[in-house]
Amino acid sequence: MPYQRLPYLYDVLPDAPPRDPWLSTARWRGMENLFRELARRFGYREIRTPILEPAELFTRSIGEATDIVSKEMFLFTDRGGRLNALKPEGTAPVVRACMENGLFGEPALHKLYYIGQNFRYERGQKGRYRQHQQMGVEAFGSTDPALDAEVIALAMTFFTELGIPETTLHINSLGTPAERAEFRQALRDYVKPHLAAMSEEARMRFEVNPLRMLDTKAERDLQMLEGAPTLLDYLGAESRNLFEALQQMLGALGIPFVINTALVRGFDYYTHTVFEIKGSGLGAQDALGGGGRYDGLVQECGGPAMPGLGFGIGTERCLLALESLGIRGPEADEKPVAFVVLAGSTPELNQAAVQLLMKLRRAGIAADRDYQGKNMRRQMKRADDLGAQYLLILGEDELAAGIVQMKNQSSREQKTVAIGEVIEALMSEPRRE
RNA sequence: GCGACUGUAGCUCAGUUGGUUAGAGUGCCAGGUUGUGGCCCUGGAGGUCGUCGGUUCAAGUCCGAUCAGUCGCCCCA
Known part of the structure; x- marks a missing residue:
């Protein structure tokens, strides 16, 4: 065979190989169609951004110390000497596009959706590929927790209408950057005396990103962290109210959730609400989608004070989840009449x-x-x-x-x-x- | 970046303690049968056994390297 696809990529075909029925264009299109239809029903309009962006957009927004930026970006220098990146996530490009096209000049609420390819240079496994598709939304211009509830409800409705029966919604609040900084210090103070007894991984995270220590599977680390302070203890009255309002909204909508204080997520730009939807049958990768609020991101990118939030749902993971459940899911019709x-x-x-x-x-x-x-x-x-x-x-x-x-x-x-x-x-x- | 496992027709797989010309099912092509099929029957094409090297009288089978894939660590969608 003269050429093969690059590692950890895949082809989607009109007739999927029997081993991988999810690699079928009819299934992909069926899922995308459902997402588009649902986004429209919730009042979101489509935005499309380039696959290429200046690398700095991501180092600034996602955070220099995150894994995604420090070791997973596809980077190249173009003939004009610019450092470009294949986009590793969808939010920053949308923020950039909104600023550049003057959407933030008007005080209106902007509700946008996209279906796009993201690229991360990672070692692949089930449900993790170097190019993956996310179906996502971003909503700018409101701090009302009702909007948080709407965004989460959209994601949850998508899973319901897809036919995935068992998903679990995890939510947490990261508060404001100041509150988080205070908590980070408290966590460090708490952990420091025990550090020698903890895993190498925990010791590394202690330095680089202490919040991620909470998100560990190592038994001895979990024991050490048993009595540790949680982020929720460090939220101010306002943050606390927002989080509680969100919980009430979700309750009123009949959307079950669990509060997961270990839920931290891999981007630095999140504030207040963060959430993740976990499914089953995905091997080691159990997150079908996730997102959160990023009230400081637009300003960080050089725009006006503009709150926002959004989520991304992994197309491959949803397809894989359906497959492991033995559900066909929606399929676009390709048959002739x-x-x-x-x-x-x-x-x-x-x-x-x-x-x-x-x-x-x-x-x-x-x-x-x-x-x-x-x-x-x-x-x-x-x-x-x-x-x-x-x-x-x-x-x-x-x-x-x-x-x-x-x-x-x-x-x-x-x-x-x-x-x-x-x-x-x-x-x-x-x-x- | 680290680890484990797996590489044989397009696809799904057999292939015995190393032994002669590597098989099956399915798919594909043709014929039976270019005026009514979804069956069935017959025939055919399709393989450098991932690649390179080694051991041996003899390697798909054993050893080494390499490439690729899968799964896990990590991270996340």
């Missing part, structure tokens, strides 16, 4: 078929035929494999009489229809939903 079968091989018949097909297609009916001169039996087999609903059989006799035989593939009923009335006949027949 009609398949023209030629009984005979004269040039006249061939031309009549070409014209008939074009007429169907102009009328908006998905239609196809064989071009390999197969006999009638194999043409029909082909129609069958493609899942066509109707056969339009055209032979010398029909051509002479100006008719076709129209055969319903499921009922096997066949009737004669004038060529001029094929469209009407198909339109009046029951069609696939």
Whole structure:
């Protein structure tokens, strides 16, 4: 094989390999369609940003010390000497685009959604790839916890309508940067005497990102952290009120959640609300999606004071979750409605078929035929494999009489229809939903 | 970046303690059968056994290296 795809990437195909049914374009499109429809229902409008951004956009917004920035970005210098990055996440580019196009000049609320590719140079495994797709939303211009609840509700509704039965919503509040800094110090003070007995990993995090110490699986670390202060103890009255208001909203919406004080997330820009939705059947990767509030991000990027929040849902992980549950999920229809079968091989018949097909297609009916001169039996087999609903059989006799035989593939009923009335006949027949 | 496991037709896989020309199912192509199929029957194409090297009279099988994949650590979607 002369070429192969780069490591930890994948191809999505019209017919997915049996081992990986999730690599099917019909399934991808079905999921994307559901997301678009849902975003519209919630009042979000689409935004598309380039895959390439100046690298600095991410180092500034996500944070220099985070793993994503320090070791996972796809970087290259272009011919103009600029340092570019393939975007590792979707939020910063949206913020950049909004600033650059003047959306923040008006005081309006902006509710945006996107479906886009992110790139991270990581070692792959189940549910983790170097290019992955996120379906996400961003909402700017309000600190009302009702908006937090709406964003979370949108994500949860997506999982429900997809048909994923068991997801768990984890929420936490990171408070303001000042509150977080105070907590960080308190946590350090608490941990310091025990540090020698803790894992190497915890000792590393102690220096670089102490909050991440909480998010450990190591038994001895968990024991040490048992009596540690939690971030919630360090929230001021205002932050506390926001978090409680959110919980009430979620309760009023009937959305169950658990408060997870270890939920910290990997971006520095989060404030107040953070959340993650966990599923099952994903191997070591259990997060289907996550997000949070970032009230300081726009300013950090050089824009006005503009609160915001959003989430990203991993398309691959949702597809994988459905697969492990044995659920097909929504699938875009790629099957033809009609398949023209030629009984005979004269040039006249061939031309009549070409014209008939074009007429169907102009009328908006998905239609196809064989071009390999197969006999009638194999043409029909082909129609069958493609899942066509109707056969339009055209032979010398029909051509002479100006008719076709129209055969319903499921009922096997066949009737004669004038060529001029094929469209009407198909339109009046029951069609696939 | 670290670790474990796995590489044999397009796909899913067999292949015995190392032994002659590497198999099956499925898919593909053709014929039976270009005027009514979704079956069935017959035939065919398709493999440098991931790659390179080593051990041996003999390697798909054993050893080493390498490449790739998968899963896990880490991180997150």
